[in-house]
Amino acid sequence: MMQLNETIAIFNHLADCFRFLNGLLQSQDHVACLPRPSSASAKMPHHIILLGATGPSGLAFAETALASGHQLTIYARNPTKLPSTTQSHANVNTIKGEFSDSDKVKEALTSGATILVSFLGPSVPLKEKGTPVTSFYTKTIFPSLLELKKSGDSKIERILICSTPSFPSPNNHDSFSPLWFFCVSCIRIFFKAAWDEVRGIGAATSSLDVKEIPWTVFRVPMLTNGDPKATKARFVGKGAGLVLSRKSLAVWLLQELEEQKWIGMCPAVSEEGWI
Numbered sequence: 422m423m424q425l426n427e428t429i430a431i432f433n434h435l436a437d438c439f440r441f442l443n444g445l446l447q448s449q450d451h452v453a454c455l456p457r458p459s460s461a462s463a464k465m466p467h468h469i470i471l472l473g474a475t476g477p478s479g480l481a482f483a484e485t486a487l488a489s490g491h492q493l494t495i496y497a498r499n500p501t502k503l504p505s506t507t508q509s510h511a512n513v514n515t516i517k518g519e520f521s522d523s524d525k526v527k528e529a530l531t532s533g534a535t536i537l538v539s540f541l542g543p544s545v546p547l548k549e550k551g552t553p554v555t556s557f558y559t560k561t562i563f564p565s566l567l568e569l570k571k572s573g574d575s576k577i578e579r580i581l582i583c584s585t586p587s588f589p590s591p592n593n594h595d596s597f598s599p600l601w602f603f604c605v606s607c608i609r610i611f612f613k614a615a616w617d618e619v620r621g622i623g624a625a626t627s628s629l630d631v632k633e634i635p636w637t638v639f640r641v642p643m644l645t646n647g648d649p650k651a652t653k654a655r656f657v658g659k660g661a662g663l664v665l666s667r668k669s670l671a672v673w674l675l676q677e678l679e680e681q682k683w684i685g686m687c688p689a690v691s692e693e694g695w696i
C-alpha cells in the first residue's frame with residue numbers, strides 16, 4: 422500500500438531553505454507539550470489494526486508496539502514485505518487485501534481490535550491517479566466501520582490517521598507561519614496530487630462525528646530514522662516543528678492511546694528543539 426512517508430521525503434530537498442528561513446522567524450509562544458517519551462511502555466496492552474505497516478513509519482510503529490506488548494492486526498497489500506520477525510510474532514495477525522476488498526476490510530474491523538492506526542498516504546512518484554487513499558477511507562473503511570459499530574460487530578473505539586500540515590487544522594487552531602506557508606506552497610506547486618491526497622485524508626477523517634468514531638489526525642513533518650527523542654504536539658504557527666523521527670512518532674502514538682489528549686483534534690507532532 423502507498424505510504425505517506427514517501428511523500429514526506431520531499432522535505433529533504435528543502436532542508437537548506439528551512440535553515441535559511443529558520444533565522445527569519447520570530448519567536449513564538451508554545452503551548453504545553455505532551456510528556457517526553459522516555460520509554461514506549463504502555464499502561465495496558467491494546468489490540469490495534471495497523472494500516473501502512475510495510476512503510477518506514479508503519480514498520481517503526483509495529484516494532485515499538487510489539488515491544489510494548491500490544492497485539493496487531495495488520496492489513497496490507499503485500500504482507501511479505503514485513504520483517505520475518507513481525508510476520509511470525511505471536512501478537513501479529515496479517516490480513517492480505519486491496520483497497521477494494523471490502524470483505525477483507527470488514528474482517529480486519531471485526532478482529533476484536535479496539536484501535537485503528539493508519540500511515541497510509543500518497544507515494545512519490547505517484548503510482549495511481551486521483552486520491553485513492555482518501556477514497557479508501559470515504560468509500561470503504563469509514564462506512565464499513567460505522568455499519569459494524571452500529572451492529573455491534575466491531576469493537577473499534579478510536580482511530581488515529583496520519584496526514585501532514587498541508588491539511589490545516591479545522592476550527593482555526595493553526596496560525597500563520599512563514600516557514601510552513603513556504604513548505605506547504607512548495608508541496609502544492611510541485612506535488613499537487615500528493616497535496617490533494619493528504620488534505621483529502623485529513624478532511625475525510627475530521628468530518629466524522631467524533632461521538633460515533635473518536636478520531637485524531639496526527640500531522641507529521643519531515644520524518645527521519647533517528648532514535649526516539651522528546652516530542653511536542655502543537656499546532657502550525659504555535660510551535661509545530663519541522664523534524665520528527667519515526668520512532669519518536671511511534672512512542673507518541675502509544676502515549677496518546679493512554680492519555681487521550683487529542684481526540685477530535687489535528688495536532689502537528691514534532692521533536693523538541695525545532696521551530
